[in-house]
Amino acid sequence: MATDANKDMLLACDFSGIQSYVLGVKSAGKAQAKRLRARSFLLELFEHAALVMVKANFDVSERDVLVQGGGGFLVRIEHAADAAELENLNADLQRRVWDETGGEVQVSLGWGETPEDARARLEYRKRRAGFSVMQNGGGWREDGLSQQPLGKPCDVCGRASGALEVHDEDDEDVSVLYCQACLKARRIGDALTQWEWMRPSEGEDGSAQALGVDFDVLPREASDAFRVRRWIPRAPNGHEALTFEEISETARGDNRLAVLKADVDDMGVRVGEVAKSDATYESLRRFSSDLHTFFLDWIYGMLRDLYHSIYTVYAGGDDLLLVGPWDAALDFAGALAEEFRKGPGERYGLTLSAGVALTPYRVPVRHAVERGEELLEIAKGREGKSSCAALDAVWSWDRHATVVGDGKRLADMAEAEGGRVPRSLLHRLLRLAESDSPSRAARWAYQTERNARSPDLRSWANGVLEYMDGDEQRASEAAASLRYALLATRGS
Ligand SMILES: [Zn+2]
Numbered sequence: 001m002a003t004d005a006n007k008d009m010l011l012a013c014d015f016s017g018i019q020s021y022v023l024g025v026k027s028a029g030k031a032q033a034k035r036l037r038a039r040s041f042l043l044e045l046f047e048h049a050a051l052v053m054v055k056a057n058f059d060v061s062e063r064d065v066l067v068q069g070g071g072g073f074l075v076r077i078e079h080a081a082d083a084a085e086l087e088n089l090n091a092d093l094q095r096r097v098w099d100e101t102g103g104e105v106q107v108s109l110g111w112g113e114t115p116e117d118a119r120a121r122l123e124y125r126k127r128r129a130g131f132s133v134m135q136n137g138g139g140w141r142e143d144g145l146s147q148q149p150l151g152k153p154c155d156v157c158g159r160a161s162g163a164l165e166v167h168d169e170d171d172e173d174v175s176v177l178y179c180q181a182c183l184k185a186r187r188i189g190d191a192l193t194q195w196e197w198m199r200p201s202e203g204e205d206g207s208a209q210a211l212g213v214d215f216d217v218l219p220r221e222a223s224d225a226f227r228v229r230r231w232i233p234r235a236p237n238g239h240e241a242l243t244f245e246e247i248s249e250t251a252r253g254d255n256r257l258a259v260l261k262a263d264v265d266d267m268g269v270r271v272g273e274v275a276k277s278d279a280t281y282e283s284l285r286r287f288s289s290d291l292h293t294f295f296l297d298w299i300y301g302m303l304r305d306l307y308h309s310i311y312t313v314y315a316g317g318d319d320l321l322l323v324g325p326w327d328a329a330l331d332f333a334g335a336l337a338e339e340f341r342k343g344p345g346e347r348y349g350l351t352l353s354a355g356v357a358l359t360p361y362r363v364p365v366r367h368a369v370e371r372g373e374e375l376l377e378i379a380k381g382r383e384g385k386s387s388c389a390a391l392d393a394v395w396s397w398d399r400h401a402t403v404v405g406d407g408k409r410l411a412d413m414a415e416a417e418g419g420r421v422p423r424s425l426l427h428r429l430l431r432l433a434e435s436d437s438p439s440r441a442a443r444w445a446y447q448t449e450r451n452a453r454s455p456d457l458r459s460w461a462n463g464v465l466e467y468m469d470g471d472e473q474r475a476s477e478a479a480a481s482l483r484y485a486l487l488a489t490r491g492s
Contacts, residue, residue, distance in 0.1 A: 008281075009079045011058075011086070011111045012118040013050050014072035015097070016126060018043055021104045022313065023366035025156055025182075031189075032365065033244050033311060033323075035156065035182075037230055038189030040314045043105070045210035047073060048226060050093055050107065052200045052213045057089055066115075066281050067271070067288040069296070070317015074115060074288075076281065086111055090125070096211040100181065102159055115275045115284070154179035156186075184209075191217075193232050193241060199225040229296050231303035231312045233324075242309070244323065248361040250309045251325035253411070253488040257361050258329035258390075260310075261372035262336060262354035263319030264291065265385040270350060287348060291318050294344050302339070307332045321372075323365060326358050327488065330404050333388055337397040351386035351397075353379040358390075358487075393480035395473070403477050406460065407484025413456055414489045420454040423489055426482055429461065433479035440475075441468035 022043060025035040051073055054060060058077040067074035090109040097107045110122025153159055155177045164177045167186070178186065188208055197218040198208070206214030218225050233242040248255040264270075275284045299315045303322075310324030310332055322329065333354050340352050355375025359368035375389035387396050395403055413421040425447070432444045448461040467474035 007079050007113055008076045009081050009111055009113065010066075010074060010115055010118040011054065011077050011081075011109060012072065012074045012115070012122045013047075013054070013093075013107065013109050014122055014126065015043065015046060015050075015105055015107050016071075017101075017105045018071050019369070020366075021101055023364075023369055024104065024158075031186075033247075034189040034241065035185065036313050036323075036365065037192060037232065037311075038185040041188060041192055041228075041230060042185055042210060043071070044316070045208060045213075045215060046097065046100075046105070046107075047071070048198075048200065048215070049096075049211040049213035051075070053089065053093060053211070057085060063282075063285065066285045068317075069288075069292040070319060074118065074284075077111075079113075081111070093211070100211060102181070115281075116272065152177060154182055156182040192228065192230060193239070195228040197221055197225045198228055199223075227296065229300040229312070229315070231300055231310070233309050233311055242311075244311075244361045244365065247309055247311060247323070247325060250328070252327045254326070254490040255361070256326045256358045256487070257323055257365070257368070258326040259357045259359065259365060259368040259372040260320070260322040260324070260329045260333055260354060261357075261369065261376045262333070262352055263376070264344075265351045265353055265380060267318045267350075270348065274348075290347065291344050292316055294340065295320055298339060298343070299336070302332070302335065306335070321369065326356075329356055330390060330484075333390070334397070334400040334404060337386075337388070337400065341397070351384075353382075353385050354388045354390075355379055356388065356390035391480040391483045393476040395477050395480070399477060403480050404484065406478075406481035407488065409456070410460070410481060410485035411488035413454055414485060416454075421452075421457050423486060425451050425457075426485055426489075430479055430482040430486065433464070433475050433482060441465060444468055 022036060022039045025032065025039065047068070051065070051068070054075060054077070058081060060075050060077060064076040065073060066076060086109065093107050093109065097105055106126070108122050108125040110118045110120070110125055112118040112121050152164060154164060157179060159179060162180060164179055165183060166175050167178055167183070168175055191207070195217050197220060198215045199218060199222060201214035201216045204214055207217040208215045233247055234240060235242060244257060248257045271284070271288075274287045275281065277283055295318065296316045299312070299320060303310050303312065307324065307328055309328050310322050313321040313323060315322070322332070324332065333356055337352065337354070344350055345352070353376060355372045355378065357368045357371035357375055359365065378394055379385070379387040379389040382394055382396070384396065387394055388400055393403070410421070410426060414423055414426060428447055429444070432440055432447065437443070444461065444465055448458060448465070452458045452461055464474070464478040467478075
């Protein structure tokens with residue numbers, strides 16, 4: 001077989017099972033927010049640790065790191081890379097990830113002469129996830145099998161995994177049994193709020209460890225350092241991080257949380273196009289780094305400066321997962337879409353979509369995350385994508401300001417002095433907007449004529465009436481605005 005010694009070899013790494021690992025914490029107690037951010041940060045450290053392992057085996061400079069963030073990476077290594085060495089690295093990495101997560105997270109490496117080859121190889125291995133851990137040289141490795149020790153499970157992750165320690169829960173008078181892995185995550189969760197920069201440690205006494213790799217915390221930027229970007233809402237006058245309950249209390253009206261899940265539309269297709277456009281992969285590297293910077297730095301800045309009450313579970317690569325008060329999350333979604341349109345959207349012809357799922361703070365947030373993912377799929381199912389799914393409706397971003405703005409105006413009207421816009425009227429209008437009755441428009445006109453004493457409400461309702469027949473999209477957007485207003489005025 002003819003080989004071209006000058007050709008590059010590309011190595012792709014991908015972690016899977018991330019979301020269920022991050023969200024697989026029990027919600028009992030006030031520590032849910034801290035546990036989520038600790039686990040999601042640990043996974044980010046896994047990515048960095050895997051890259052450190054690759055760099056230890058192969059000559060990889062910063063310019064060779066083509067894609068990073070979002071649960072994996074793509075790097076260029078020398079073509080002469082030894083297949084046996086790569087196989088060993090793959091097995092070593094899988095074993096370390098297995099040991100640290102009890103098999104909840106899987107990792108795979110794939111390599112080839114193009115990004116597609118590396119990706120295809122990786123997908124093949126992914127379907128056989130855990131293979132290298134479980135099998136070695138044809139025989140089953142008994143120590144690779146998960147051993148479930150008898151006895152009590154960890155209160156945090158629910159797994160029975162070795163020595164447990166009792167610790168008091170934050171701000172609460174309860175003791176909780178921690179396994180060693182959850183204890184480590186707890187320490188990181190505590191310390192994380194203070195960390196700015198990190199880098200792989202020279203020695204073996206780093207501030208944090210992941211997959212057997214040590215990391216140091218740095219006060220400022222340095223070579224090889226990466227930024228710790230996790231916006232954490234705090235009490236106005238203190239350093240205490242807010243709990244989900246406290247965050248939900250800052251919402252207008254109904255104190256619900258929202259999970260905001262957003263990502264770039266058709267990212268895989270676009271990455272393929274960019275990769276093919278330039279044989280040196282410099283375009284791919286810049287493209288990926290630009291997007292990662294947007295999701296990491298821009299979002300951090302936006303939360304710090306304007307949306308203090310929104311909490312980052314994850315942001316990087318080409319997607320994000322945030323939790324915040326429902327009304328702030330909807331405002332932020334609009335700002336995100338607008339900044340993305342002006343930034344990476346315009347530069348690369350990209351769009352993004354989002355799903356916003358509302359939930360009471362008492363319910364484990366993973367349920368709302370699942371719902372948020374379904375909503376994101378609904379948004380992407382709309383023609384042209386570039387949409388937001390929320391409040392039982394889905395709209396394109398150019399309608400976002402109207403849907404949310406109308407919801408706010410209706411809420412203001414309902415809260416204004418004089419009670420000229422009772423909530424019961426908003427309820428009746430909502431039922432009409434939702435109905436598919438042929439007399440819908442006539443009944444809407446009747447309700448408006450008879451009961452809408454406020455000129456502002458009349459003018460809004462008459463505007464909607466023009467679309468009542470024949471424009472289901474506008475009717476569903478009006479219903480979303482009414483749902484917004486009803487949520488915002490609940491309890492007032
Ligand atoms: Zn545990």
